[in-house]
Amino acid sequence: MARFVLIRRTPLPPAECWERLTAWPRHGDRVPFTRVSVVRGTGREAGGVVLARTALGPLRFDDPMEIAELVAPGPGRDGRCLLVKRGDPVHGRAELRVRAAADGGSAALWTEELTVVGLPRLFDPALAQAGRLVFGRVLDHLLTA
Template identity: 40%
Template sequence: MVREVPLTAEEAFTRLTDWSRHGDHVPLTKVHAVNGGILARTGIGPLGFDDPMRIVDWDPPRRFRLEKQGRVVTGWAEVTVTPLDLGSRVEWREVAHTTGVPKAFARAERAVGRMLFSRVIDGLLRT
């Protein structure tokens, strides 16, 4: 996903890495920074799952990369921010797979992922 926004690269990067705000845009999810990474907890009460992510590349305000290391959700996310004359360009690439989802549903899984990641990026970058 690519978005061009009227924010400086520094402001866009700061918003994208305000981890606790990610949870504002993902239903039933809370997100917290933890020891060199992020932990997203999705669920209601004791029913749910953790989505731990490790920061493997960090170059503010240009890019970051996360690797999902959970038992339920695997994959990675990579975000780059490029300054423009009147703002910045944000590119968010993510591959996520939910354990137990058959390959026959891969297309639907990707579509749901795009919808969810679009909601997050748009919410975080809203001016």
């Protein structure tokens, strides 16, 4: 299983940081050949499903992610969203977290663990590095746009 963690600090207050992090369609803005949409629920509660659909010509795959937990940040409480990847060929989970910073801004944390069916574990370090690059761009875009 490939695992990576991204951390970004932002001057945005926690509520705004959270809104940007959970603006699911905007996640696809920086992932090549991918569109992201909410296909069940509002995308703001447990039980909802977010779908990342990647397509390059005839090559296509879906990455459906069920929202297993979603708690917005509040006074004295971090925001946390746990997404469980239930697709084929991608399995795993992603956790997005927003913490208030002492300076009035926020820290956004993105932790992902994923497995690609049929890809030997030997490739986990390369997969984690690719994840850091791609999802680092997504996170930067969400927090600055």
